[in-house]
Amino acid sequence: MVEVTVADRVLAERVWRDRDEAAFRTLYGRHTPALYQFVLRVLGGNEHEAEDVLQETWIRGVDRLADFRWEASLRSWLSGIALNLCRSLFRRKDRGWVTLQVGDEPVVEAPHELELMDLEAAITALPDGYRTVLVLHDVEGFTHEEIGARLEISPNTSKSQLARARRAVRIALVEHGTGTRVES
Amino acid sequence: MTSDDHTELTPQEEAAFAALSRQRAASDVLEERTVRTLRARGFLSSRPWVRRPLVVAVGVAAAAVMFLSGLATGQWLGTQTVTRSMADAQAASAMERAVAVQRAGSAYVRALEALTQIADTSTDGAVAQGREAALTALYAAVNELVLLAPDDPVSVTLRDVLEWQRQSPSATQLTQVRNVVWF
Numbered sequence: 001m002v003e004v005t006v007a008d009r010v011l012a013e014r015v016w017r018d019r020d021e022a023a024f025r026t027l028y029g030r031h032t033p034a035l036y037q038f039v040l041r042v043l044g045g046n047e048h049e050a051e052d053v054l055q056e057t058w059i060r061g062v063d064r065l066a067d068f069r070w071e072a073s074l075r076s077w078l079s080g081i082a083l084n085l086c087r088s089l090f091r092r093k094d095r096g097w098v099t100l101q102v103g104d105e106p107v108v109e110a111p112h113e114l115e116l117m118d119l120e121a122a123i124t125a126l127p128d129g130y131r132t133v134l135v136l137h138d139v140e141g142f143t144h145e146e147i148g149a150r151l152e153i154s155p156n157t158s159k160s161q162l163a164r165a166r167r168a169v170r171i172a173l174v175e176h177g178t179g180t181r182v183e184s
Numbered sequence: 185m186t187s188d189d190h191t192e193l194t195p196q197e198e199a200a201f202a203a204l205s206r207q208r209a210a211s212d213v214l215e216e217r218t219v220r221t222l223r224a225r226g227f228l229s230s231r232p233w234v235r236r237p238l239v240v241a242v243g244v245a246a247a248a249v250m251f252l253s254g255l256a257t258g259q260w261l262g263t264q265t266v267t268r269s270m271a272d273a274q275a276a277s278a279m280e281r282a283v284a285v286q287r288a289g290s291a292y293v294r295a296l297e298a299l300t301q302i303a304d305t306s307t308d309g310a311v312a313q314g315r316e317a318a319l320t321a322l323y324a325a326v327n328e329l330v331l332l333a334p335d336d337p338v339s340v341t342l343r344d345v346l347e348w349q350r351q352s353p354s355a356t357q358l359t360q361v362r363n364v365v366w367f
């Protein structure tokens with residue numbers, strides 16, 4: 001059987017024009033795994049919060065679908081919505097997002113289960129601001145200019161935050177014997 | 185960022201980042217929750233096919249075929265005396281009734297074809313009356329089809345369309361000649 005992949009744009013048009021549930025479910029199935037992993041990583045592994053953010057991402061996305069200009073991919077656009085929701089969550093919970101641009105070396109908390117201490121756990125243990133920049137740059141592949149635009153910070157700030165985040169990750173990995181110490 | 189910062193990723197670190205998973209399955213519950221919320225806010229319809237013109241057109245066409253069957257039944261019964269019709273109806277097998285429906289449907293179509301042939305030349309109201317009779321019969325037949333299969337979306341859609349037409353301003357013109365009762 002030949003599997004026919006319908007373009008995102010066609011499916012999206014069916015969703016906003018016809019309110020087609022089947023088209024939405026196709027889009028949902030196509031993009032949710034990547035969005036969920038991204039959101040979960042930015043939020044430091046909190047599945048409950050990640051699911052709430054993901055649901056709201058889709059709701060806002062569908063609501064604004066008619067206005068989407070298709071100058072970027074649908075997934076990129078949705079990840080932008082998700083990122084903004086994550087930032088709102090950080091602000092609401094006062095989880096230190098404001099320390100993004102200034103501050104001393106981050107304090108990296110040890111993970112709850114040391115045997116699972118690996119790169120993923122080291123990222124999870126980062127402060128929200130550092131973790132966000134690290135995920136966007138080193139995992140998702142955004143440039144500092146793109147990160148600056150998305151987070152409303154300067155590219156230089158993004159660079160400095162990334163440097164701090166990487167140092168913190170290395171410290172965490174070295175402490176648990178899985179990394180290589182880099183003298184700084 | 186430069187290498188002097190000692191924050192450039194080593195090849196091993198780059199490989200480690202690249203190996204991180206890019207996807208994770210979310211729960212099915214989340215999908216259903218999201219869909220329910222979108223429905224509740226009017227962003228999704230549980231019956232999107234109603235809004236798809238092509239689907240509606242196909243549905244109407246299919247319903248028209250079924251209508252002929254129902255219509256033929258009524259026409260056949262209308263040619264009999266009440267007693268004879270009732271007796272025949274009770275005695276007839278399912279196959280006999282289906283055959284009768286088919287024959288009456290064919291007769292109905294032929295009658296409409298004959299009417300169509302004179303539609304361009306006739307100036308009196310006979311054609312309009314004939315059309316009105318056909319539509320009235322169509323509506324009655326579709327109602328029977330809905331009674332026959334209440335859950336059939338095609339029959340229900342066609343009935344809704346016809347009811348809408350009967351209630352629309354253009355339908356008023358039809359009611360002006362609705363003195364023709366065909367059975």
